[in-house]
Amino acid sequence: MRLAELSERSGVSTATIKYYLREGLLPPGRRIGATTADYDDTHLRRLRLVRTLIQVGGVPVAKAREVLRHVDDESLGRTIRAGAALWALPRLPEPEAEDDAVVTARAEVDRLLEELGWSTARELAPLSPDHRSLVVAVASLIRLGYRWDARLLAPYARLMHQVAVHDLDNMEEYPSEAERVEAAVASAVLFEPVLKAMHRLAQEEESARRYGLS
Amino acid sequence: MRLAELSERSGVSTATIKYYLREGLLPPGRRIGATTADYDDTHLRRLRLVRTLIQVGGVPVAKAREVLRHVDDESLGRTIRAGAALWALPRLPEPEAEDDAVVTARAEVDRLLEELGWSTARELAPLSPDHRSLVVAVASLIRLGYRWDARLLAPYARLMHQVAVHDLDNMEEYPSEAERVEAAVASAVLFEPVLKAMHRLAQEEESARRYGLS
DNA sequence: TTTCCTTGGAGAGCGCCACTATCTCATCAG
């Protein structure tokens, strides 16, 4: 199919598609003439993934390119490939300074991981952007005066572990390697809005049950 | 305290504080002279909340102003006040068109709520931005070819309900009304990064347990 | 063949947004 058709089928303007091509988010079409290129379903699929990353996931274009580079890197094994792609997703900004809140937060997070027995997470702690994010978020809570210690955090973490078990069970359904890596990225990005929305709906529901709607 | 001290204690530049004052995110200080105003701990506390909303929560300035307006609205009862503040938080953009994916997603979400017995969420569905967000996110999943139906979503929703129960238990610890409303907002905004980070750490952990680190 | 529309490609521009720099003028401390 040509650019115009790709645009029509995806609902993305040709100008934007050209932009994505330029930015390397979408591989170029197969050239079939000096002024024409041919796009296929893989382009359509990739375009939808790109739009999802950017519009739903709020992933900046530069980060999306990095993520997709890992997704396409066939030289890597499955776990590493998915891991690299996920680690390239954007997170909270670094803590500006190693202040008291950050130090306390780090200690609590470390204690939490120990209590949970998440040995891999503990080993990877210095490297993992997720570990850092967690520390930053907990530090913010502390700075606002909410005292969240490992004991309070642990039940949430255990619930998230259950969620992760579901995730991986679902992921294993997909037959090909590439689909599983893509599914890992898509679920990481799309699952957050889903969980977020469910979380707030659950809060509304539970709050209405406890206190009514007044 | 004066502006300079507020700036120093919060780590936010005086220029930025002036900007927040102008934008109405921070109430003006008590004027104690033609060229001086006095700020107190409530300003410091509010400033930290504003920074958290903007930097950690990624809430745009205009939205933050709206949220805070509800937080400060003493004419409302507790549930409505917290609800209004939470509903003012930003979400996924509206679906561009009511296409097949959106229709299917809406049906699945409605079925999910019924299956869960979340009657309040069902009543509020047409109004709730969270319901809409959930539909948009599920529609994206569908558009990407992942068939998530109510049966698959339900376990996640039940887990989120357990999380919400914890949230409200924790919230009840706070003595004053204002603190509880603020805590509701702060936990909605800060809890998402916490859950997100925990979710990804849990995925890494579980994935390493299943497949090793190779 | 001629005419006109479309294509790929590339640069510049736009609109939004969160600041940030600068300026003015009034104070107030030493």
Added chain:
DNA sequence: CTGATGAGATAGTGGCGCTCTCCAAGGAAA
């Protein structure tokens, strides 16, 4: 008196996701 500091207002900056405009070369319709 003087120099620093404060409040207030305006204009500017930098990043980002597009979007506009132009161009030369095809390719299709008459």
